[in-house]
Amino acid sequence: MPSACSFAIPNAHLRHNTLLIALAAMPCGVAAQAPATPATPEACLSINVDAERLACYDAALGRAPGATRQADIAAREAKAIQKNLELAEEVVPATAEAAAPRAGGELYPHEEPLDAAIANAGKGSLLDSRWELAKDSKLGIFNFRAYKPVYLLPAFWSSDPNETPTSPNPNNTVSEPIPVDSLEAKFQLSFKTKAWENIFGDNGDLWLAYTQSSRWQVYSPETSRPFRETNYEPEVMLTFRNNYHLGGWNGRLLGIGVNHQSNGRADPLSRSWNRVVGMIGLDRENWALTVRPWWRVNESAADDNNRDIEDYVGRGDATLVYVRGGHQFSLMGRHSLRGGDRSHGAVQFDWGFPIHNSLRGHLQIFDGYGESLIDYNHRATYIGLGISLLEWY
Numbered sequence: 001m002p003s004a005c006s007f008a009i010p011n012a013h014l015r016h017n018t019l020l021i022a023l024a025a026m027p028c029g030v031a032a033q034a035p036a037t038p039a040t041p042e043a044c045l046s047i048n049v050d051a052e053r054l055a056c057y058d059a060a061l062g063r064a065p066g067a068t069r070q071a072d073i074a075a076r077e078a079k080a081i082q083k084n085l086e087l088a089e090e091v092v093p094a095t096a097e098a099a100a101p102r103a104g105g106e107l108y109p110h111e112e113p114l115d116a117a118i119a120n121a122g123k124g125s126l127l128d129s130r131w132e133l134a135k136d137s138k139l140g141i142f143n144f145r146a147y148k149p150v151y152l153l154p155a156f157w158s159s160d161p162n163e164t165p166t167s168p169n170p171n172n173t174v175s176e177p178i179p180v181d182s183l184e185a186k187f188q189l190s191f192k193t194k195a196w197e198n199i200f201g202d203n204g205d206l207w208l209a210y211t212q213s214s215r216w217q218v219y220s221p222e223t224s225r226p227f228r229e230t231n232y233e234p235e236v237m238l239t240f241r242n243n244y245h246l247g248g249w250n251g252r253l254l255g256i257g258v259n260h261q262s263n264g265r266a267d268p269l270s271r272s273w274n275r276v277v278g279m280i281g282l283d284r285e286n287w288a289l290t291v292r293p294w295w296r297v298n299e300s301a302a303d304d305n306n307r308d309i310e311d312y313v314g315r316g317d318a319t320l321v322y323v324r325g326g327h328q329f330s331l332m333g334r335h336s337l338r339g340g341d342r343s344h345g346a347v348q349f350d351w352g353f354p355i356h357n358s359l360r361g362h363l364q365i366f367d368g369y370g371e372s373l374i375d376y377n378h379r380a381t382y383i384g385l386g387i388s389l390l391e392w393y
Contacts, residue, residue: 048144054217068124071134072250075121075243076115119202121243126288126323126393127252127281132194133241135202141194146390147209148190149350151329151362153386156186156215156373160380165269172268172305180228181220186384188213192237199238205298207257215372229372233261237279248284249289253281259294263373270305271373273297288321288393311342312377314371321392326354328391344369344379352391362388 044056119135122128130146132138135346140260143386161180166173192209214230217223237257244251257279262272282289293316301307317334328351335345346368353361370376 006189009375028383049054068122068128071117071120071123074117078117082114082118107267111367118243119241122241122250122252122283125250126286126321127251131239131253131281132205133239138197139168140207142198143193145192145194146190147192149190149352149362149388149392150188150190150390151364151386151388152187152354153362153364153384154185154218155308155386156184156364156382156384158182158184158380160378160383162375162378162380164380165374167268167271167306168303168308172270174268177353179223181217183219184228185216185218186214186386187216190390192235200240205239207235207237207239209237211235213352213372229263229374231261231373233259235259235277237277239279249282249284249287251280251282253279253290255279255281261337261373265374267305269374269378271309272305273299273309286323288323289316289318289323292316306373306376309376311336311338312344314345319392323393328352328393330392348371353386355387360391362386362391 001204010299044053045310047053047056096309116135120137121134123134123137125133128137129135132145159182161182163177164174165178182218188211190209190211192207195208196206204212211233212230213233216225217228218225220226233288235257239253239255242251242254245344255278257277259275259277260272261275263270265271275294276297277292277294280291295315296310299307313336314334315337317332319330319332321328321330330350332348332350333345336342346366348364348366350365351363353363355361364382366382367380369379371380
């Protein structure tokens with residue numbers, strides 16, 4: 001991979017060497033990345049999602065995007081140059097400052113390309129591909145984007161089916177066991193759309209998201225194959241681009257949002273809660289890490305279907321994703337962040353793998369509390385196998 005350009009620019013000339021400073025912020029070359037699976041331009045016409053259609057055309061025409069590493073190098077160099085400019089302002093005499101020429105009222109016409117280089121840090125990274133973080137990655141508003149994985153698991157097995165859902169609220173505790181088979185089907189739909197872009201200059205986006213996951217007792221004709229549990233999860237999120245480094249990881253994303261989750265059922269099976277959710281995103285090469293702490297919005301005791309849900313589903317989670325050769329591995333962990341009898345949590349492993357052409361398989365293993373809302377305080381192991389349409393990245 002070509003190295004970034006390196007220039008030694010004396011402080012005495014910083015104010016007058018605009019072109020040199022702009023060149024110092026740019027990489028000497030851009031390393032080519034291997035294109036995705038070959039496609040024809042005609043095959044791209046049927047893709048409705050703008051970002052995915054553009055990626056398809058890039059692959060078909062052999063165009064590779066700029067390397068993320070080069071964008072990061074350019075951002076670091078631009079930051080260093082801006083710091084030198086600030087130091088120069090402190091040492092240049094006031095008389096020289098007054099005599100410095102101005103172009104269109106701007107003392108430093110070179111600051112704009114430096115700011116642009118900083119704003120494009122991380123372009124092409126995993127988190128940037130899903131959240132449009134870099135300045136040149138933004139694709140506008142009200143277009144559907146991928147959010148969480150989308151999959152269908154025809155086989156979803158539980159080690160301990162929950163036939164007697166309970167809650168501290170007596171109105172939400174069943175009086176008689178509900179027949180539940182250990183084998184069912186599960187599917188998940190998830191998408192997001194950007195409602196407001198660049199709220200604060202060239203940073204800050206407002207996203208609307210929706211996720212729905214269903215567990216279907218499709219192999220239970222004796223009970224008319226009911227949907228055992230469906231969870232509905234709309235969200236509103238405000239996200240910001242970051243550019244910092246922490247132990248070999250690149251800080252890319254910071255967000256805050258409001259999340260509602262419910263199963264849309266009547267008592268005694270009703271479950272719901274509202275949260276304020278924070279989000280911190282970091283990545284490195286083929287890895288991405290997202291950490292989400294959350295704070296529940298409390299309800300009155302009479303209306304609360306599951307007042308101890310935080311002690312089981314948790315007060316935060318972390319998801320680590322690794323992408324390589326068409327495979328995606330993710331590991332999610334969450335915990336109540338309490339000790340003793342209030343110490344509970346869960347772990348989930350997902351593996352998305354190629355089968356043939358665009359057909360992908362999906363394996364899911366879950367162990368702990370809260371695989372669904374109706375099971376928020378019920379512990380079991382779940383294993384699912386099926387196909388996926390979209391993974392995390």
